[in-house]
Amino acid sequence: MPLDPPGRTDEPSRSGLPRVLLVAAVAVVALAVGGVLVARAQHLGPFELGPQETNPFAERPQYADPDSRTAQAARQAEADGRAEEAAAFAELVEVPQGIWLTPEERPPGDVGGYVQSVVTAADEAGRVPLLVVYGIPDRDCTGGYSSGGLDAETYVPWVQEIATAAAGYDAAVVLEPDALASAVDCDRRAERVDLLARAVDVLVEAGVTTYIDGGHSGWVAPRQVAALLREVGVADVRGFATNVSNYQTDPAEVAYAEKVSELVGGAHYVVDSGRNGVGSGDEWCNPPGQSLGQRPGYVDDGTGLDAFLWIKPPGESDGECNGGPPAGEFWPQRAAELLAAR
Template structure:
């Protein structure tokens, strides 16, 4: 989001500008100003070691010329022709999208010390010519180009130049060109549990109760919010992702994720949860760190789908609609944390199997806009929306679309699609973004899609469209989402890790992100003593035969799960086995 008119942001910008003026006056008053020395911040040496006409071997050496250590290094370049393809690699993970190539550090050699170098290579193919790339970037910084030494004072860059954003500047997409914080609590657990290959992936920090602000989220984690922010600075990260998740009467349509605050405790939510978070986030030492705030999942959509007049209604959701505390809480969250230029608020929009029907879609966008204007919030406080958080909807269904038909019968009439307008998360997210703009949100909003558990790989993944015999057989045998029903959400059997976190992967999509840390349970089928307000939920029982919210289908849940947010080893191992794309 660029160009905000929030008064609080204006006040903060004025203070920062005043500080800059004071510093400039001191310099002009007699402190010696250094002369900036031009030097590349990084260098990349790309060599074709062998070329046999249709294929080649490349060796790439990257050097960090900056004065600080760089973690989780990433080198990017573009080929000049579409016929150039990077292939099997060593000492890095190399992927290609069109002509754009990304080489990511291996987990065992992910740090580039100041002045340090790393070498990797790959085998490639080409049709026609094979020119060397001309421009390289290291974690978003252009290499082989003279730049001013950041350790020597010089004339400041133009803060209003949109093509040269400075640390702390408000940007349209906080993920673009950014290094995202890797949560050490999750990373260590994942590595110890057999996930060394993916332990360097960034995941979100969950603030799911008041005590989590100081002592960490559920389970064995011990780091509080300030600990994570400090660790992000140490990592040299540009972005930290957090989930604020503690509304009064939280998740009114389920039991596994209900929380510590009663339906009427809106004042405690404001004073004891959001305000202390704001106090920490507002520390000037974090001003250059972009903080992505995923706002209260599983809340506002419930006020559309699970209230009186719907067969899916619950008494708890009727109560939350009547007292208005979901709308008030989300509005207060947006306004309070949105006062900081470095905070990017993303409101939860459920998933396509929840809000994709005509009677849910527009009504949800309108309700979100109402919340974005409550308790002092404005749409300027909203950077975008978060889809599929802690859920399993396939990112893309590769073998059929909503426009397909079988013998004249639309796939919308299949039991699986059930008249929904969408068959996967990306098409839903892109469409919801447009609907949100219609409802009144700014046109530059984006969407994050949680891909932590929606890969659906493994041997059960279809590799081609099924025969068009009947519409149900075609859809059921073509879809990669192997759940029993799109309404199933608890510890789903057969699920796998999805797309790895990635910035700006598609139009309107700010990022694929791992918001739900893989391996953390969705909930238990039996009451397990805890101090987090979480209870057993039938949807977490593999023997449960369902309710109206999942079409009276089997739950599809794995057995023996712990309380939500706690480590579930059996699920983690299954996510690794069924990852798509597969784990190298």
């Protein structure tokens, strides 16, 4: 039999394949494995992270509502010829703030259309809106200034309407400020846990990034809040929110939230910094001498903190206390004082 010429490379391998084909097969496998690793690292394709697994405020800038009460006050001041006041309020308008959804203002049958208009406008602007769901039965049962809410039968369908409208959009929800922290004091624990757990299920099913309210550092102990958060399903959502509508300092809130986060398995959290530039003692309802806190923005510092946010619009009253108008109404004097004290 004649000998093969020198340099020939198609000698059968032990596997029965020509060596060149075996090398090519190995290369293809290597490329495929490399592609999977890259996709996993960059969260592409089947490895894309879900809405509860990413920081929404790092993905897009936050949306500032052009029709907020603050914006309306700025336009009214300008129409009345109060130019300096109008300019001051307009500065607040540019800062993204929470868009509160209450059944008194956005009842069942209406709230879905309103949310759809907000998320659509935000999406067209390439921004993420922050929606605050505030309609739990016997709402504000400890303070009383924002009392109201829906009945137990209507509540979850109302949340479902919100979730359905927000589904498919980049939006974030803070779920029911004060509801868990006040549940024990108001003897509402069983009902609140049940309703909030069902609301969590609805929001998760719709793919809406959710933070459950977790009180603040001057109220309920971390271990007690953590137990309530676990019961309502914090493990299924992005995390929890602290200091909503309150005045505790950033360091106090982050320390508190880190304790809560550790107790609930490392959940992420957001902190309301809208009016905590000075910090407050025991008084929570329009305490005097306050200042705006740091502006909203996402955080990436290795902790559980996703962002500092202005969840409560700073210019809106806490209630009819210390000279304020009803809760949620824009209070020009208060807004001016907060701006001046920066």
